[in-house]
Every structure is written in structure tokens, then in C-alpha cells.
Amino acid sequence: MSAPVEPMRLLLLASEPEWAALLHACMPALKGAAVLLTAPDWDAVDSLFSRDRQAVVLTTPALQPAPGRCELPTILLLHSEPEAAPSGVSDWLVSDQVNVDSLRRCLRHVRERGVLVATLQRLAEQDPLTGIANRQGFQALLATRLADHDGRGVALGHLDLDNFRHVNDALGHQSGDRLILQVVLRLKHQLEAGDQLARLGSDEFALLIDTRRDPGRAEWMAERIVEALAEPYWVDGESLLLGCSLGLAHARAQSGADPLMWHAHIAMRQAKATQGCTFHVFNERINRHARSLADLESELRRALRRDELELHYQPRLNLADGRIVGLEALVRWRHAERGLLPPSEFVPLAEQSGLIVPLGYWVIARALRDMQALNTQGLAPLHMAVNLSFRQFQDSQLLATLSRLIAEYGVDAHWLEFELTETAVMRRNERVRQTMDALGRLGVRFSLDDFGTGFSSFVHLNSLPITLLKVDRSFVAKMDMREENRKLVHAMINLAHNLNLEVVAEGVESEAQLALLRGFGCNQVQGFLVSKPLPVDALIPFLLQSSHRQVGVAG
Secondary structure: OOOOOOOEEEEEEOOOHHHHHHHHHHHHHHOOOEEEEEOOOHHHHHHHHOOOOOEEEEEOHHHOOOOOOOOOOEEEEEOOOOOOOOOOOOEEEEHHHOOHHHHHHHHHHHHHHHHHHHHHHHHHOEOOOOOOEOHHHHHHHHHHHHHHOOOOOEEEEEEEEEOHHHHHHHHOHHHHHHHHHHHHHHHHHHOOOOOEEEEOOOOEEEEEEEOOOOOOHHHHHHHHHHHHHHOOEEEOOEEEOOEEEEEEEEOOOOOOHHHHHHHHHHHHHHHHOOOOEEEEEOOHHHHHHHHHHHHHHHHHHHHHHHOOEEEEEEEEEEOOOOEEEEEEEEEEEEEOOOEEEOHHHOHHHHHHHOOHHHHHHHHHHHHHHHHHHHHHOOOOOOEEEEEOOHHHHOOOOHHHHHHHHHHHHOOOHHHEEEEEEHHHHHOOHHHHHHHHHHHHHHOOEEEEEEEOOOOOOHHHHHHOOOOEEEEOHHHHHOOOOOHHHHHHHHHHHHHHHHOOOEEEEOOOOOHHHHHHHHHOOOOEEOOOOOOOOEEHHHHHHHHHHHHOOOOHHHO
């Protein structure tokens, strides 16, 4: 048996008594579908009926509420037909046309309009794929929960899936959608009454966790969630493993929605520093440091837009003839308050935030521009080495962008060299090989940077189009003091030569180190003994001077 339909409450707010008489005369024919109430003023409407979904206000133009004053649907009472539809109201009635039929039609229109508005509002606050709240809906929900509980008894989780974009790229967006539905299903299985789930973006979710009964509930729920998401997924017959990063933040008394979401986001970013499915709880003690990193990231974005970065170039010396044969481009940030920052101060942050891709393109473009400037000085061509991050190496626009930049600056691509780390070339070896082959067809060559600090397979290295190995400075620095380092560097050089690769030793700072490297048959050296990194305006006179004679350290 269905529940009885609640009658619509008609709230009459009018100073003219004729309106009450006209409307009262229609009520019996409506057979209880509506009741007429007289409201003395707008304060009464607000206090008694502001959240009554079955209430409709009927009022005259003289008493019509200002925009935003009343959220209830409003019917305007007029003495003549308007020339245009009145604004800010759901419908209107004209006094000499008021009868049962016109009132019934008007109320039906208001009801249908209300259903439509409610539906549009729900759709605007709902994720169409999963049916859970979207970002807009969640923000309203979070604000309500915090207000209802005085900012206590709630923990917020910010969940981000790792490498979800690669699933879309490899399997297509429909498979990505099916994967998201599986993620949502697993999350729902972990939630209980009082908890809420929302989708903030493509692969980001928010979880409202009720902690009123148990303040420690958020932590053990986080453990269950990351364990559930760590299990393999099946999509179109493929078994997939996804990492996830979950940040937790506990609401405090009088804390607002924005600070709580910010704290959960910070915790999520800290969880991302660990591989696999992990969670991290926001800690007030590290808030200052986290804000410092966030401020630095924001400043770095502005620095890229405002061209506040610059390149310094460290020369590479050929030991066979004592001439400069190459340069390594090293990015610097001329910070307004902190001075000239080295890459170690901001490149890891760029890697973490995704800014490494636009930063990398800026470095390539500036290096090519400076190559062009060196050519106009009549200097012999030099190999220009640019560090390429694994993220940029995976970027689908790398080949097209590089081709455009090479053509724009009119340089010979054979003099451009990309430095890759061992970690980069050992991940997804076939994909790496295909990208390197495509770039190689442009004329670009490759070197392996920081050799000895990662995990390499010489079999794999031999299968990749690498021209040079760069021995890391950590081995070179202690070579003249420790026999183990000398033997290790000597062995690296011999192995590289057996693979027909040239060797560049980094961080050479003393004559003793240079003599040992020459004795080991090292091909090139780079370090303060040759030259510190130089801005381009200081590099040009250095190269012009060195081109007329062999550099003194050549022996």
C-alpha cells in the first residue's frame, strides 16, 4: 500500500484580501491536494518553511522577495497579464483568470519545474559514470557534515590511483571506465553507514569517514582500503595491478572544508613518495614544510611562465687531444628571494608534480637556441647534452615537439645528446627502445647518466642505441684515496669499451683523478678541474679562448 501524498502548502503573502478570497474558493475542488496558509511576513516564511519541499509562496509584486531572499518556488499574483514573463518566479496568476483549472495548471507547472530543477541539481552534483557524488556535490556534502558536527568526528581521505593514465593509453577509455567502476565497488565494500564516497576527478576520490564512535577508525579503514585496492583487477581479460596513494586528515573543531581538503591532499602527496598502495596521515608538525613545498611548486609554475629559469653549461674535455668536445646543459632557477637555485632544489619537486615535462621542453628549447648562438660565433660544433626525465621520455608529444624545435632553431640534430638514467632505460625496455629508435632517426644520440648508481643489465644496455656511459661522480671523487674505487672505475671503463661505448667521467676535480682516468683509457672528463658550469655569456669567451689552444689539463 503506497503512502498518502503529502498536500502542497500554499503560503499566501499578500496585503490585498481579495487574493485570499479567490484562492480559498478554489481549495475544495483540489480535494486535499493543496492547503492554503496565510504567511504574515517573510520572516515567518523563512523560519517555518525555508526547507519545506512541498511549500510554494504566492505573493504580489509589491512583496516579491529580492533575488536570493527565498529558495522556495514562487508564484506571482498579478491584476493584468504581463507583457513579458516575470523574472525570478516559477509562474504567475492573473486575478480575473483565477479558477480551479488555472490554479491546478499553475501548481502542476510549479511541481514539474521543481522536479526538473532538482534533477538538474542532482546531475550537476553526481558523477555520471559511477553515480557517486562529484567534486561539486562532495564540497557541499563536506561543508554540511562539518557544520552538523561542529567540525569533529570526521576524517577526510584523498585517494589517487597511480598510473591510471597509462591504462587509458594502453587499453582505451572504455577499459579505463570499467576499471574505475571496479575501484568504486571495492571502496563501497569497505565503507559503512555514515561514510561517504565521491569522485573528484578522473582517478581521484574523496572519502568521508565517520569517526564519532572511534577516532582511530580512519586509520584501520585506510589499511583495509589500500589492501583491497592492491589486489589485481581484470579488465577485458587483462590482469592489471594499480598503485594507490591515500592521504588522511582528521577534522578539528571549527576547521573549514578547504583546510581539511588541503591537509588530505598534502598527505596524499606524501603517500605518493612510496611505491605501491600506501596511505599517509596528515601531521600538523610537518604542515609548515608541506606548505613550503606547495608554495615552491606554485612559484615554479610562475617561474616557467615568466622565464625566470636559465641554463648553465659545463664543458666536457676530450683526453685524447685536450679539446672541448661537448657541453652539459644544467638548469638553474634565479629565485627572487633565495638566489640562484641548483637543480637539486627544485627538479625533484618538478618530477613529483608533473612540471618536469614543461620544464624539460623549456630546457631543450633554450639549449637549442644557445647552440644556434654558439654557431653564429664561428665556434666548432659541440655535442649538447640535455638530461631527459623518464616522464618526458614517455610523453607522446616528445618526437613531434623535438622535430619542431630542431627545425625552428636550424641546428643539426646529430649534435644533440639526451642523457638518460639507468632507471629510465631499464623500465619497459621495449617501449624505451622504440622511443630511442624514433629519436635516433632524427639524428639524436644518447648517453647513460650516473652509471653505476642504478641497476643495469649489460645485455639490455647493449641492445639500446647508447653512445656514451657517464661514470657517476661518487665513484670518481674517492678514486685517488680508495683502491676499491679505482678498481671499480677501471672495470667500468673496460666494460664500456668492450661494448664499443665511450666513457665520460663526471666530477673530476684534481690532477690525481685526471691522471688515473687517463691511465684507465677514459675518453672524456667533466668537472671543476675543466670548468664550472657557465652561463652562455661567460661560456662563449671560454670556448673562444680554448679553441685556440689545448686546455691545460690535457697533459
